[in-house]
Amino acid sequence: MKYMLLIYSDEKQWQGLSQSETGQRMAAYRAYTEALTKAGALVAGDRLQRADAATTVRVNNSKTNVLNGPYAETREQLGGYYLIEAADLDAALSWAARCPGASHGAVEVRPIWTM
Amino acid sequence: MIGHEGDRNARDAAERTARQSYGKLVAFLAHRLRDVSAAEDALAEAFSAALADWPLRGVPEKPEAWLLTVARRKGIDAERRRRNSNAAAGDLQLLTEELAESTADANEAVIPDHRLALIFACAHPAIEARIRAPLMLQTVLGFDAATIASAFLVAPAAMAQRLVRAKTKIRDAGIPFRVPERTEMRDRLEPVLEAIYAAFSEGWSDPAGTETRRRNLADEAIWLGRLVASLLPKEAEALGLLALMLFAEARRGARRSAAGDYVPLDEQNPELWDARLIDEAETLLLRAGPMGVVGRYQLEAAVQSAHVARRLTGATDWAAIARLYGALMELTGSPVVAINQAIAAAEAEGPAAGLALLDTAAADARLKEYQPYWAARAELLARIGDNAGAREAYELAIGLESDPAVRRFLQQRRGALRH
Numbered sequence: 349m350k351y352m353l354l355i356y357s358d359e360k361q362w363q364g365l366s367q368s369e370t371g372q373r374m375a376a377y378r379a380y381t382e383a384l385t386k387a388g389a390l391v392a393g394d395r396l397q398r399a400d401a402a403t404t405v406r407v408n409n410s411k412t413n414v415l416n417g418p419y420a421e422t423r424e425q426l427g428g429y430y431l432i433e434a435a436d437l438d439a440a441l442s443w444a445a446r447c448p449g450a451s452h453g454a455v456e457v458r459p460i461w462t463m
Numbered sequence: 464m465i466g467h468e469g470d471r472n473a474r475d476a477a478e479r480t481a482r483q484s485y486g487k488l489v490a491f492l493a494h495r496l497r498d499v500s501a502a503e504d505a506l507a508e509a510f511s512a513a514l515a516d517w518p519l520r521g522v523p524e525k526p527e528a529w530l531l532t533v534a535r536r537k538g539i540d541a542e543r544r545r546r547n548s549n550a551a552a553g554d555l556q557l558l559t560e561e562l563a564e565s566t567a568d569a570n571e572a573v574i575p576d577h578r579l580a581l582i583f584a585c586a587h588p589a590i591e592a593r594i595r596a597p598l599m600l601q602t603v604l605g606f607d608a609a610t611i612a613s614a615f616l617v618a619p620a621a622m623a624q625r626l627v628r629a630k631t632k633i634r635d636a637g638i639p640f641r642v643p644e645r646t647e648m649r650d651r652l653e654p655v656l657e658a659i660y661a662a663f664s665e666g667w668s669d670p671a672g673t674e675t676r677r678r679n680l681a682d683e684a685i686w687l688g689r690l691v692a693s694l695l696p697k698e699a700e701a702l703g704l705l706a707l708m709l710f711a712e713a714r715r716g717a718r719r720s721a722a723g724d725y726v727p728l729d730e731q732n733p734e735l736w737d738a739r740l741i742d743e744a745e746t747l748l749l750r751a752g753p754m755g756v757v758g759r760y761q762l763e764a765a766v767q768s769a770h771v772a773r774r775l776t777g778a779t780d781w782a783a784i785a786r787l788y789g790a791l792m793e794l795t796g797s798p799v800v801a802i803n804q805a806i807a808a809a810e811a812e813g814p815a816a817g818l819a820l821l822d823t824a825a826a827d828a829r830l831k832e833y834q835p836y837w838a839a840r841a842e843l844l845a846r847i848g849d850n851a852g853a854r855e856a857y858e859l860a861i862g863l864e865s866d867p868a869v870r871r872f873l874q875q876r877r878g879a880l881r882h
Contacts, residue, residue, distance in 0.1 A: 349637045436639035437589060459636050 350391060350460035351440040352431050356424040357453025359398055376448040384432060389443060393430040424453055431460070473517035476526055484527045486603035488534065490577035494640040496538055499584070499602055499630045505538035506530070527574055578603055579694045580640040582687070585629075586655040587638045594629045595658035596665075596684075601626055603690070604683055614680045615665055648698070649756075656704045656760060659687045663708050685712060692747070699754035703761030706747040710767035713740035725872040733774030741771050762791045766803075781810035798827040802839050814846040834863040838873060850880045 365373065377395075384390035402418040418425060430447065434440040437457070444455040485506070492502035509530045523529040584590075585598040597611045612622035632638065643651040666681025688705040695701045717735035720726055748768060751761055766787045773779050788804035791797075801824035809817025821840055830836040841856035857877035864870045 351637075434637075436637045436641075437587075438639050438641075440637070441589075457636075 349434060349436065349440075349462075350431060351434055351437075351443075352429055352458045352460060353440075353444050353447060353449075354426055354456040354458065355428045355430075355447065355449035355453060356422075356456065357427050357449060358424050359427065361452065362427075373448060373452070380447055381430075383446070384430065384443065389432045389434060391431040391433055393428070395428040396426060399425040399427075427453070473522060474514065476517060476522040484530070484574075485605040486578050486581070487574055487576055488527065488531055489602050489605070490581035490640070491531065491574055492534055492538055493581055493584075493602070494577040495535075496542065497637075497640065498634045499581075500627070500634070501538055501541055502534075503602070504541060505534040508537040509534035531574060576694070577640060578690060579642050582655055582691065583642060583651060584633055584638050584640050586651075586658045587633075588651075588654060589636055589638055590629050590632060591625070592654070592657075594625045595654060596662040597622060597626060598629050599658060599687060600662065600680075600683060603687065606683075652695070652698060652700065655691065656700060659684050659691065660704060660708070660760075662687070663711075667711060681708075681712065681715075684708060697754065699751040699756040700758040700760050702747045702751040703758060703764050706744040706751070706764035707760050707767060709740045709744035709747070710764055710771060713737040713744070713771070719868060723868055725866070725868040727872075728770055729773075729779055733771070736771060736774060738774075741774075744768070757790070757794075759791060759794055762787055762794065766791075779810070781807050785811050798824050798830050799833070799835070801827075802830070802833075802836050805843075806839050809843050809846070814843040817843045818847070832863060834860050834869075837863065841873075841876070845876075845880055853877075853880055 362370075381390065381393060384393070399418040404415045404417065404419050406413045406415070428449070430443075432440065432443055434443060437459075440457050440459075444450055444457050447455050449455050488506055489499070489502050492505055493499045496502055496505075512533050513526070513530060517523070581602055582599055585602060586595045590598065597615060600606045600611050600614075601608065608623035608626055609619045611626075612619040615622065663681050663684035666679065666684060685705070685708050688701075688708050692698075692701045692705040713736050714728070714731060716737070717731040717733075718726060744764065745768060748761065748764055766784055769780055769784045769787065785804060785807035788800055788807055791800045792804055801820065805817040805820035805824065808820055817839070821836070821843065824830060824836070837856045837860035841853045841860060844850075844856060845853035854877060857873055857880075861870055861873045861877070864873060
């Protein structure tokens with residue numbers, strides 16, 4: 349099955365990190381991505397720009413509304429994702445627990461809709 | 464309703480098979496189809512086919528294998544429909560082949576027992592906690608949503624909806640049907656035992672035994688407890704939970720007097736306790752002991768064991784009980800345990816020691832609305848001669864109690880206080 353790991357964390361907390369702390373965190377993500385790749389579990393993955401770079405679009409009665417900002421204002425923001433292949437939810441949860449995001453934020457695990 | 468003899472035999476055979484093998488068949492099919500609802504649906508159709516077929520042709524030699532074969536065919540049909548509607552052929556051919564292969568297994572009459580895997584799926588951390596026990600009762604024992612709803616005092620429609628949602632989650636989230644590895648066993652076993660104990664407590668909370676369905680719930684929880692203990696004979700806490708439930712069940716008949724009045728544990732007549740269940744519970748605890756994993760169920764069972772030892776010794780070893788509660792307190796930090804510890808300490812060392820422990824426990828604000836806290840406090844205040852304080856505490860306890868028998872008991876205690 350395919351699962352999306354959605355990484356939510358506090359952007360302000362990221363900003364408060366020292367240079368070496370940021371370096372450490374990035375290294376942790378690189379190692380994690382490497383582990384996923386080696387295991388043949390990685391389908392895709394990206395870090396997202398900050399939530400204030402987001403624009404939200406909604407079409408109502410053929411009228412397009414464009415709003416500045418993310419869809420939902422929350423304390424923790426969607427900051428990145430991994431799309432992985434895992435045998436079942438337990439395997440996906442075990443990858444999620446190893447994701448650095450699970451330690452500095454939270455990781456939501458969502459199964460992909462199979463067509 | 465029942466027509467002729469053959470009809471009744473077929474019905475009986477179907478019902479017996481249902482009782483004995485329902486969970487096994489659901490587990491087997493769910494494991495294959497990775498879908499509990501599909502397994503249940505297929506099996507329901509197989510049972511109704513049996514009721515139509517068996518009265519005419521007689522009960523097959525291997526009813527389980529017969530049911531499984533039909534259920535599997537229905538399961539494949541349903542899967543085909545589902546997949547077609549999803550516009551995906553997928554690995555249907557593979558599934559069909561795999562199922563055909565396992566038909567051979569079934570005909571050899573050894574249906575692999577995947578019930579434990581099913582139980583772990585029902586109590587998966589990704590499943591909402593309050594639906595885990597109902598889910599087990601439905602999938603492993605075959606209860607319908609309405610029966611489960613009435614046992615848990617929930618509206619039938621709400622219960623049915625929660626059950627459907629949980630089964631959909633198992634399928635869509637890909638919750639596996641497997642027994643956890645050794646390393647994860649402790650974490651994963653806990654919610655299983657918790658769910659079984661929750662079902663037991665629901666059934667136990669009908670002391671008058673007037674509501675048959677709730678009483679059945681305690682029996683069914685014990686049945687699940689036995690199943691888990693027999694499938695995981697090396698898990699000390701699984702044995703501990705079964706022992707705990709058996710100790711409690713052994714005292715069921717002694718909890719009320721002939722007049723329906725509440726009888727506290729230390730005033731119960733040991734001759735009314737079920738010696739056979741107590742012996743079984745003691746044996747389980749002895750088996751669990753050397754496994755070296757002490758947990759809350761074993762400790763609570765050990766408390767029960769110390770209480771029922773009175774039937775042999777004639778006296779209760781309160782010091783031992785206080786020590787066991789102390790250990791439980793360290794493990795759980797539960798304010799409810801703290802109250803029991805205080806009561807035991809009061810018996811062992813005097814009411815002042817018990818009151819001191821109650822005062823410490825009272826730091827937890829939840830206790831202010833907890834009947835046993837006020838009842839214990841009242842009892843101990845009465846013993847040190849503070850009748851005014853005792854009267855006030857009894858009043859609160861009475862106001863917080865919902866069981867009329869216990870309320871009457873508390874009122875009698877308050878009435879017995881000297882002015």
